[in-house]
Amino acid sequence: xxxxxxxxxxxxxxxxxxxxxxxxxxxxxSVYLFWYVQYPNQGLQLLLKYLSGSTLVKGINGFEAEFNxxxxxxxxxxxSVHISDTAEYFCAVSDPLGGSYIPTFxxxxxxxxxx
Amino acid sequence: xxxxxxxxxxxxxxxxQSMTLLCAQDMNHEYMYWYRQDPGMGLRLIHYSVGExxxxxxxxxxxxxxxxxxxxxxxxxxxxxxPSQTSVYFCASSYTGTGTPISYEQYFGPxxxxxxx
Numbered sequence: 001x002x003x004x005x006x007x008x009x010x011x012x013x014x015x016x017x018x019x020x021x022x023x024x025x026x027x028x029x030s031v032y033l034f035w036y037v038q039y040p041n042q043g044l045q046l047l048l049k050y051l052s053g054s055t056l057v058k059g060i061n062g063f064e065a066e067f068n069x070x071x072x073x074x075x076x077x078x079x080s081v082h083i084s085d086t087a088e089y090f091c092a093v094s095d096p097l098g099g100s101y102i103p104t105f106x107x108x109x110x111x112x113x114x115x
Numbered sequence: 116x117x118x119x120x121x122x123x124x125x126x127x128x129x130x131x132q133s134m135t136l137l138c139a140q141d142m143n144h145e146y147m148y149w150y151r152q153d154p155g156m157g158l159r160l161i162h163y164s165v166g167e168x169x170x171x172x173x174x175x176x177x178x179x180x181x182x183x184x185x186x187x188x189x190x191x192x193x194x195x196x197x198p199s200q201t202s203v204y205f206c207a208s209s210y211t212g213t214g215t216p217i218s219y220e221q222y223f224g225p226x227x228x229x230x231x232x
Binding site for chain 1: 119146148155156157158160163173205207219220221222223224225226
């Protein structure tokens, strides 16, 4: 079964600074990777996904992530954060070719943007 | 489209009471899921369904039952609530459709905050 590790439970950062949220998953031949965002008191919504092709994936709100197969990582980045980016971010992985189409979620990283 | 809706938004139960949470989706998705979210634990899968009339256990199924009598609805039941079931419950659905690849990205409802005293 897949496992997902989000290395930081909380990331504080100042507004307009760059940020990286880290995600590592257990090894597999082929995986689908996702980042979801959860704003306070809301459900999760998809930020971006990697299925195949280019390893650099662009999502909504200026976020991007890079798939690194050799390091089994899918880190999320934004060059300049806003106060409105304060939220919980979840990394998820599914392994459809291995028969596991249901995603496994990491425990989440709380991004706190200070003015 | 309303997407995924959940009823109720908030509920307080006493230990031993029962209740049903309703999830509805209008996107014609085949797969539906129930998760619970607790601080520091992320999302944990309770039960899921791959189609009308089918259900399966997830990571933390004990104390919960589910039913999927109609494709658009997925019900989560607590027969005898316990304080350990205090949590925020999220329903999600995902698209299977046609064409490749099928990504199984999930669409989430707004959540139900349940407190068991």
